[in-house]
Amino acid sequence: MAIDAYADKNCSIAKPLSFLGERWTLLVLRDLFLGRRRFDQFQESLGVATNVLSQRLATLTEEGIVERRRYSEHPERFEYVLTEKGRDLQPVLLALLAWGDRYTAEKGPPLEVVHGDHSFHAVQVCSECGEPIDTHNVHSRPGPGADEEQRRRQPAWLGR
């Protein structure tokens, strides 16, 4: 389970993808944000094979993204709810949603996300100065967690 070839890399994009990048996982997460919490709800909404679904839910539980919670003792019944760690993935889904609305939703967005009383899309700004981030005002450099090889290679973000 999980994609080992990703997990080995020293990269904050690859590591999350070692489990998020498995087929269906991000759609299960979408369903969790949409309020679904039970096995059969995911299964029905996604049409995923049940063996795959139970494996994905197990991985998400192991990774601390969801909590598997018993909501009935006799018979034993479980539901899955997002943890804080899981809820913190919201920006990833909202970013995907914004892109999808822009490039794949010919008839307009199937789903509107609402903030207060207005529908919106997610816009990214710099955590330090609050300015919007676009493609051309970002570059990159090795951080404290970089290994030797990463330090040698001059990283760029978008060809610098």
Added chain:
Amino acid sequence: MAIDAYADKNCSIAKPLSFLGERWTLLVLRDLFLGRRRFDQFQESLGVATNVLSQRLATLTEEGIVERRRYSEHPERFEYVLTEKGRDLQPVLLALLAWGDRYTAEKGPPLEVVHGDHSFHAVQVCSECGEPIDTHNVHSRPGPGADEEQRRRQPAWLGR
């Protein structure tokens, strides 16, 4: 190629994932943002099998995320560069990166993204009012592109 079971869904998260969700694709995209543009650069950096890599690059080209550009005639040599549509995926990668830095980078971020002279992480704000978006001030409703079934189901974002 591409994940048909995703592409059929009327969902702006599922549709992008029909090609982005294939194994390796998002890491190829990361490499593109890091300035890599040639087949062997991707292959070396990722360790992906060459047949898979060439298939992924073909799909990304078809989807208009990258442009396959000949940079030498004799012999024919190609490189891959992000289109605007591809560059617009930056928020997805930055969101993943921010989460990965927070939850998977024990020794600090391997890579710092820099805006002007300061390193930063991506923060999402509302496109309409500029307020930061957190988990609890978002909900959802069917949009103009929703189908019958989506209209029936009351959607929630996080259990409403």
Added chain:
DNA sequence: GAAGTGACTTGTGAAAAGAAAGCCACTGCT
């Protein structure tokens, strides 16, 4: 002329995903 380079393709086996059926501990209906 021999070894490399860059962008692949082809062939094969292993791993993952999909489809279908079954199971277990109930509840609720007749």
Added chain:
DNA sequence: AGCAGTGGCTTTCTTTTCACAAGTCACTTC
């Protein structure tokens, strides 16, 4: 009392995808 239904799975089997190794082609450099 018997039977269908529910919810959360597991097991088995088939199909698809992925990985690994090798080979190709049109050059260029040593």
